Amino acid sequence: xxxxxxxxxxxxxxxxxxxxxxxxxxxxxxxxxxxxxxxxxxxxxxxxxxxxxxxxxxxxxxxxxxxxxxxxxxxxxxxxxxxxxxxxxxxxxxxxxxxxxxxxxxxxxxxxxxxxxxxxxxxxxxxxxxxxxxxxxxxxxxxxxxxxxxxxxxxxxxxxxxxxxxxxxxxxxxxxxxxxxxxx
Numbered sequence: 001x002x003x004x005x006x007x008x009x010x011x012x013x014x015x016x017x018x019x020x021x022x023x024x025x026x027x028x029x030x031x032x033x034x035x036x037x038x039x040x041x042x043x044x045x046x047x048x049x050x051x052x053x054x055x056x057x058x059x060x061x062x063x064x065x066x067x068x069x070x071x072x073x074x075x076x077x078x079x080x081x082x083x084x085x086x087x088x089x090x091x092x093x094x095x096x097x098x099x100x101x102x103x104x105x106x107x108x109x110x111x112x113x114x115x116x117x118x119x120x121x122x123x124x125x126x127x128x129x130x131x132x133x134x135x136x137x138x139x140x141x142x143x144x145x146x147x148x149x150x151x152x153x154x155x156x157x158x159x160x161x162x163x164x165x166x167x168x169x170x171x172x173x174x175x176x177x178x179x180x181x182x183x184x
């Protein structure tokens with residue numbers, strides 16, 4: 001088996017759209033990319049670690065401490081070996097933490113330690129997506145250089161239609177491919 005051509009970090013936060021991230025991860029791995037998944041505690045309520053471990057053939061990380069294979073800290077060592085970080089789905093909570101530089105878990109700590117390109121695919125209820133605070137946070141992240149893959153309009157898990165549905169795995173993948181091509 002040959003070594004992957006590029007290393008990616010995929011962050012998964014707690015939203016129903018996490019099931020789409022499994023399809024994205026599968027596509028990325030099949031294309032020869034090395035993928036390591038970092039999940040928030042809330043994400044594990046929607047998709048199990050075993051799903052991502054089976055798709056990547058790698059351990060899933062979710063805790064700041066207790067990772068024996070990263071003695072310098074998972075947020076440091078994972079950040080150093082990856083070329084790109086993509087967070088999908090990105091909840092309103094993650095957007096707020098990232099926009100304000102708060103590090104309360106492994107994913108947000110990793111985000112602050114990572115120096116490569118970052119892609120974020122928000123997913124949430126349409127009222128949440130349209131809220132002024134969320135839009136301020138998204139604007140701040142854009143200003144910080146984060147690539148935002150805007151949510152799509154469609155049927156939401158709250159039984160309404162509107163903007164807030166996470167972009168398709170194919171759309172996110174196209175953004176990843178574009179960013180990786182630009183950094184070659």
